[in-house]
Amino acid sequence: MQLLEDREILIHLLDKYPEEACGIIQNKKGKLNWIPCENLAEDKETDFILDQAEYLKASLTGDIHAIVHSHPNASSELSERDKKASDFLKVPYIVYSIPSGEKTIYNPKTEEELLGRDYKFGENDCFTLIRDYYKQELNINIPSMIFEDDWWENGLNYFDDLFEDFGFVEVEEPQKNDIVVFSIRSNIPNHCGVYLGEGAFMHHAEHRLSCRESLYPFWIKNITRYCRYAKS
Secondary structure, eight states, X not given: OOOOOHHHHHHHHHHHTTSOOEEEEEEETTEEEEEEEOBOOSSTTTXXXXXXXXXXXXXXXXXXXXXXXXXXXXXXXXXXXXXXXXXXXXXXXXXXXXXXXXXXXXXXXXXXXXXSOOOBTTTBSHHHHHHHHXXXXXXXXXXXXXXXXXXXXXXXXXXXXXXXXXXXXXXXXXXXXXXXEEOSSSXXXXXXXXXXXXXEEEEOOTTSOOEEEEOTTTGGGGEEEEEEEOOO
């Protein structure tokens, strides 16, 4: 899991010491942001309660990448309560021992995450995100493919050619789960994502984490087609 630099988080945790401090790592448009939050627990030296208003705001403006809190003068090992909360929310928990700075990361028991992936061409990229989304959410198998790097610069048109072979048809208006194909600084389609409804889509751009994002104002101008799975 890609993380922010510890220093940015530790400044907040040490500032609140000897109280337990907490915050949110948010994935916004594929970039990680640290959001320090108020601890609403009555006994702040032994417990933390994250402000639900701050959690909701972070959820509405991006994706929750991880929840962070500190253990003052104690091990960074997570309590069973921490683990249960992480599993319930399906969000990783990160605990720092303060003042030592020791860190423990707990990933919840879940299917392979679609959001927050590190980019690696051919392994974690825009096409593999679509393939995994269709398998997990719709139980539809899209074949794996080996793409030539920078194919569009060599005149190859994978997306227009492949999606018809895989059982997709072009549609005028998108519905949830449709594939959105883009041409980014190219005449040949070179990026794709999954439409989620209400102007939002999921995608994985180069040098960024996979994320949900609005089509407006940038992406909408680069759409070349919408594709819907129509194979019986």
